[in-house]
Amino acid sequence: MERQYHFGMAINVRIPEELDRQLEALATAQHVSKHALLLQGATLIVDRYSRRNEIESGLQFVLTHDAELLQRLEDA
DSSP states (O other), X not given: OOOOOOOSOOOOXXXXXXXXXXXXXXXHHHTSOHHHHXXXXXXXXXXXXXXXXXXXXXXXXXXXXXXXXXXXXXXX
C-alpha cells in the first residue's frame, strides 16, 4: 500500500467575491494559481512584520548602547 504524505497545513479561506475576481484576474495574468498568490501574500506579510521587528530591535540597540553619544549630539 502506497502512503501519501502532505506537508504543511491545509486551511479553508472564505474570500469575498470581489477579491476572488481580482485574484482570478491576477492569477490568469501571472500564469499562476490563486493558491500561489495567497501564499505569496502571506509570505509578504510575514516578511514585512519580521523586518519591522528587526528594525525596532536595531533602534532599541542604538538607543541603549549609544545613549550618551546621542545626548551629546542633542546638546551640541
